Amino acid sequence: MNGMAIALGDANDLLTEVEDSSVDLIATDPPYEINFANNAWDKPNGLNWDYLAKQFRRVMKPSGNLIIFQGWSCVSETKSVLDKHFFLKNWIIYDRIKGRGAKTNVVSTREDILWYVADESSYTFNKINSTIKKKTKGMGLRNGNTFRALSNVWTDVPPVVPWSRERVDHPTQKPLFLMDRIISIWSNEGDVVLDPFMGSGTTAVACRNLGREFIGFEVDKQYFSISKERIDGCGRLI
Numbered sequence: 069m070n071g072m073a074i075a076l077g078d079a080n081d082l083l084t085e086v087e088d089s090s091v092d093l094i095a096t097d098p099p100y101e102i103n104f105a106n107n108a109w110d111k112p113n114g115l116n117w118d119y120l121a122k123q124f125r126r127v128m129k130p131s132g133n134l135i136i137f138q139g140w141s142c143v144s145e146t147k148s149v150l151d152k153h154f155f156l157k158n159w160i161i162y163d164r165i166k167g168r169g170a171k172t173n174v175v176s177t178r179e180d181i182l183w184y185v186a187d188e189s190s191y192t193f194n195k196i197n198s199t200i201k202k203k204t205k206g207m208g209l210r211n212g213n214t215f216r217a218l219s220n221v222w223t224d225v226p227p228v229v230p231w232s233r234e235r236v237d238h239p240t241q242k243p244l245f246l247m248d249r250i251i252s253i254w255s256n257e258g259d260v261v262l263d264p265f266m267g268s269g270t271t272a273v274a275c276r277n278l279g280r281e282f283i284g285f286e287v288d289k290q291y292f293s294i295s296k297e298r299i300d301g302c303g304r305l306i
C-alpha cells in the first residue's frame with residue numbers, strides 16, 4: 069500500500085483484508101460500549117475483543133505497537149483480553165479536561181490509554197517531553213530541558229471545544245494534538261498505521277501530517293465522509 073487507504077464498513081470484516089505482519093502501529097479509539105449519547109455504535113457488549121485482539125496480533129509487525137483508548141468502566145475487561153495476546157508496556161491516564169455526567173457523580177474526565185507491544189525486547193519508541201514547564205532547578209533544566217519529561221499522566225492536551233478550529237461533527241472527536249503525540253512517539257516516518265475505528269479520522273490526519281501511511285475503517289457513512297473530507301483537506305481546517 070502507499071499513502072492513505074480508508075474503507076467504509078465493519079472493522080470485523082475489513083480487518084481480515086489486512087496482510088499478516090504489515091502494520092507498525094495500531095492506534096485506535098474504539099467504542100467504550102457505554103451507550104454514549106444513545107449512539108447505536110456504542111452499544112454495550114458490541115465488540116468481540118477476543119476476535120479483535122487476534123486480528124490485531126496477526127496484522128501487527130513483530131516490532132509493532134498497539135495504542136488503544138479505553139474508558140474507566142470498560143478498561144478492565146478489555147485489558148484482561150488484550151493481556152493474553154500482547155505485553156503491556158504502560159497504562160497512561162489522559163485528562164480529557166472536558167467532563168461528562170456531573171449531576172449525580174464526580175465528573176469523568178479520565179481516559180485510559182493502554183500501550184501494548186508484541187515483543188518486549190524490540191519496539192518503536194521515540195521519547196519526547198511534555199509541554200509542562202519544569203518548576204524546579206534540577207539537572208535537566210541546567211542541561212537545557214525546560215519541559216517536564218512525558219509521564220504516564222497526560223494533563224497537557226488542549227481539548228476540542230465547540231469553537232475549536234479543528235472541530236467536526238463527531239461526538240467523541242479526539243484532539244489532533246493528542247493523535248500527533250501518539251503517532252510521533254510510537255511510529256516513524258514511512259511506517260504503516262492502522263485505525264480500525266477511525267470516527268472523524270483524527271488519526272488519519274495526524275498520519276498525513278507526519279508522513280505515515282494509513283489504513284482506516286469506519287462503519288458509519290456520515291463519519292466516514294467527514295474523515296474523507298478531513299484527509300482530502302477539502303474546506304475543513306485540520
Ligand SMILES: C[S@@+](CC[C@H](N)C(=O)[O-])C[C@H]1O[C@@H](n2cnc3c(N)ncnc32)[C@H](O)[C@@H]1O
Nearest residue numbers: 078079097109241242265267268270286287288
Ligand atoms: C470513539 S469513536 C472514534 C473517534 C475518533 N477517535 C475521532 O477522533 O473522531 C469510535 C468510532 O468507531 C466506529 N465503529 C463502531 N463500531 C465499528 C465497527 N464495527 N467497524 C468500524 N467502525 C466502527 C463508530 O462509528 C465511531 O465513529
